[in-house]
Amino acid sequence: MDPILEQIKPGAPLPPVFYRMTALEAAPLLLGQTLVRRTEEGDIRCRIVETESYGGVEDKGSHAHGGRRTARTEIMFGSGGTAYIYLIYGMYNCLNVVTGTEGDPQAVLIRAVEPLSPADEAGMRRNRGTAARKPVDLSGGPGKLCRALDITKTLNGLPLDQPGGPLWLEGGPVPGESGAEEVIVQAPRIGIAYAEEYAAKPWRFYFRGNPYVSVIDKQAEVWQLQETEATTDRSL
DNA sequence: TGTCCGATTACCT
DNA sequence: GGTAATCGGACAT
Structure with missing residues (x-):
């Protein structure tokens, strides 16, 4: 098991070392961890099921x-453990x-979450302006999950390692007895066709089969399955 | 001060 | 499948 994963305890703040990793290291490890939003309406807890890594100049x-360092991107250049929130479209x-560390811009985009309980789901539905008919409509997509959790730019720069604030991260629940370990799919990132040779980098991570994932990459899943089979064959 | 456009979504046909 | 909505950031003028 990943040595950093071993340090993550359910319901406890993520260890400081977690936030010092690069975005590419942290993105897959954030899957399954819990994001908590606290407002006057109460707490909403959800499980991260899709992420993307944006790392380095x-x-x-x-x-x-x-090295584009502007008022907007400044927070990315700080040391890890904070929220970078921006407005899109x-x-x-x-x-x-x-x-990451001071001076090295590393960030993991949270692209999809799932509510941990029916009460959490109810809170998220209240925050959404539209009737979510399917899980992916509720919080499958970076804009949708921010709406569902009432996350706006007022929370930009907020520390995420401090339980009890408006927004923080903690270790996710352990999979149930019957719950087999979830498979992580690695696929190219969404909506960055302009990024030239970086557009095809497989820096998006999600739980295979999870209904809250924003975009299913069938090609990546098939390819990954073949790889697994080939590896199994070779080891026979 | 002006112009272009995005790490998207909702709703339409 | 197509596309309108909507505005701040980045950079040119």
Whole structure:
């Protein structure tokens, strides 16, 4: 097991070392962890099921590529453990978990979450402006999950390692007795066709078969399955 | 000060 | 499947 995963305890804050990793290391490990939103209406807890890594000045898909250090991207250059929230298309917010060390812009975009309980789901439905008929409509997509959790730019720069604040991260629940370990799919990121050679990097991660995932990449799943079979064959 | 456009979504045909 | 909605950030003028 990943040595950092071993340090993550259900319901406890993520260990400081978690936030010092690169975005590419942290993105798959964030899957299954819990995001907590606290408002006057109460707490909403949800499980992260899809992420994307945006790491380093060389990543042409990142807002910080080429070392672009502006008022907006400044938080990405700080040390890890904070929230980077920005407005997209004039109407949707996107939530990122900043990781890495001072001066190195690393961030993981949270693309989909699932409510942990019926009460959490009810809270998320209340926050959404539209009737979510399917799980993916409720919080499958970066803009949708921010709406569902009432996350706006007012929370930009907020520390995510401090339980009891407006927004924080904690270790996710352990899979149930019957729950087989979930398979992580690795696929190219969404909506960054302009990123040239970085557009095809498989830096999106999600739980295979989870109904809250925003975009299913059938090609990546088939390819990954073949790889697994080939590996199994060789080991026979 | 002006222009372009996005790490998207909802709703339409 | 197509596309309108809507505005702040980045950069040119």
